[in-house]
Amino acid sequence: MGPIKVFSLDAGAEFAGEVAAELGVSVAAHEQRDFTDGEHKLRPLDDVEGADVYLVQSLYSDPPGAAGGSVDDKLVRVLFFLAALRDAGAARLTAVIPYLCYARKDRRTKLRDPLSSRYLASLLEAMGSDCVVTIDVHNLAAFENAFRCRTLNLPARPLFLDYAVELLRDESRGLVVVSPDVGGVKRAEAFRADLAERLGRDVGQAFVEKYRSADQLSGGTLVGEVRDRCALVIDDLIAGGGTIERATGAxxxxxxxxxxxxxxxxxxxxxxxxxxxxxxxxxxxxxxxxPQAGVPRLNILRCAPLLAEAIRRLHDGGPAIELSL
Structure with missing residues (x-):
C-alpha cells in the first residue's frame, strides 16, 4: 500500500488536522470552490495515485447562519470528493465519518418508511469507498448490514472509561450505569463491565423505559436500584436532549x-x-x-487519537478489528 494521505473538507479541517498530527503527517491539500449558482467543486491538489487515502469528515448541520452548511450539503461534497479521489488514482479509499448522518433511520416503523441508512451506504459505496469508519453508530447491526464494503465502528467506551475512572476513583457510594432506553442496554452493559473491572468493585445496571412516536417521547419508568448511588447515564447521542431529560428526571x-x-x-x-x-x-x-462551543459542565473528550490508531492499523494491515470490541 502507498503512503497515507489524509483529506478533509474545509468545514472539518481543524479536526482532520488533529487526526493527521497523531499520525505524524499533514492534512493533504485540496481545492474547494463555491460558485455563484450554488454549485461547488472539490479536487485533491496532492498527488494521490497509488496512495492509501482517508477522507475525515463528520456529517452534521451547522447552526443557522454558520458558514459550514447543512448536513446534506456536507454529504454531497463528501460524495463528490470521494469520487474525485478515486478518479485521481487512489489505491484505497476510506471514508472516516466519526458522526454518520442518517444512521438513526435504519428500519421501517411506519408504512412506506424509507431506509435512509441503507441508501447512504449505497451512495458511499457507489463513490468508491473501500471502507467506512465511524464512532458509536446508532445501530451497529443495521450499520454493518447496510454496507457491502468493509466497515469499522469504533466504540468511544475507552475514552469514557478513562474519564469515569478518574472522576470516580474516590467515590465511596455505590455505582450504577444507566441506559436511557431499552435499546442502549447492551452498550451500557459493556461499559458497566469494563468500569467494574477498572475500578475493582461492583457496579450496578439500570435502564429507563422510553417510547417515541414522531418527536414525542413517553414512558419514564426506571428499572433498577439507584437510591443514594452515583448514576452514570450512557448513550450514543444527545440530540434534542429529551431522552437525557427524561432519564435524569427518573x-x-x-x-x-x-x-x-x-x-x-x-x-x-x-x-x-x-x-x-x-x-x-x-x-x-x-x-x-x-464541533463543540464552550459550555459550562460540558467535558469534551478527544477522539482524534482513537481515529488515528484505527487509520494506522488499517494502513499497516491490522489488527484494526480489535478496536471495534
Whole structure:
C-alpha cells in the first residue's frame, strides 16, 4: 500500500488536522470552490495515485447562519470528493465519518418508511469507498448490514472509561450505569463491565423505559436500584436532549446521589443545551466527533487519537478489528 494521505473538507479541517498530527503527517491539500449558482467543486491538489487515502469528515448541520452548511450539503461534497479521489488514482479509499448522518433511520416503523441508512451506504459505496469508519453508530447491526464494503465502528467506551475512572476513583457510594432506553442496554452493559473491572468493585445496571412516536417521547419508568448511588447515564447521542431529560428526571426522583451523562456525540439541536442546564446533572461528557462551543459542565473528550490508531492499523494491515470490541 502507498503512503497515507489524509483529506478533509474545509468545514472539518481543524479536526482532520488533529487526526493527521497523531499520525505524524499533514492534512493533504485540496481545492474547494463555491460558485455563484450554488454549485461547488472539490479536487485533491496532492498527488494521490497509488496512495492509501482517508477522507475525515463528520456529517452534521451547522447552526443557522454558520458558514459550514447543512448536513446534506456536507454529504454531497463528501460524495463528490470521494469520487474525485478515486478518479485521481487512489489505491484505497476510506471514508472516516466519526458522526454518520442518517444512521438513526435504519428500519421501517411506519408504512412506506424509507431506509435512509441503507441508501447512504449505497451512495458511499457507489463513490468508491473501500471502507467506512465511524464512532458509536446508532445501530451497529443495521450499520454493518447496510454496507457491502468493509466497515469499522469504533466504540468511544475507552475514552469514557478513562474519564469515569478518574472522576470516580474516590467515590465511596455505590455505582450504577444507566441506559436511557431499552435499546442502549447492551452498550451500557459493556461499559458497566469494563468500569467494574477498572475500578475493582461492583457496579450496578439500570435502564429507563422510553417510547417515541414522531418527536414525542413517553414512558419514564426506571428499572433498577439507584437510591443514594452515583448514576452514570450512557448513550450514543444527545440530540434534542429529551431522552437525557427524561432519564435524569427518573433518576433524581428515585434518589440518585450523583448523576453524570456520557454521550458519544453531542449534537445539541434546538434548545438541548438549555434543557441540560436545568437538569440536576453534575457533569456531561461528549467526544469532539462534532464541533463543540464552550459550555459550562460540558467535558469534551478527544477522539482524534482513537481515529488515528484505527487509520494506522488499517494502513499497516491490522489488527484494526480489535478496536471495534
Amino acid at each position: 433518576l433524581h426522583r428515585a434518589g440518585a446521589a450523583r448523576i453524570l451523562a456520557l454521550a458519544s456525540h453531542g449534537q445539541f439541536a434546538g434548545d438541548a443545551l438549555q434543557k441540560l442546564a436545568a437538569l440536576p446533572l453534575e457533569a456531561v461528557a461528549v467526544t469532539d466527533s462534532l
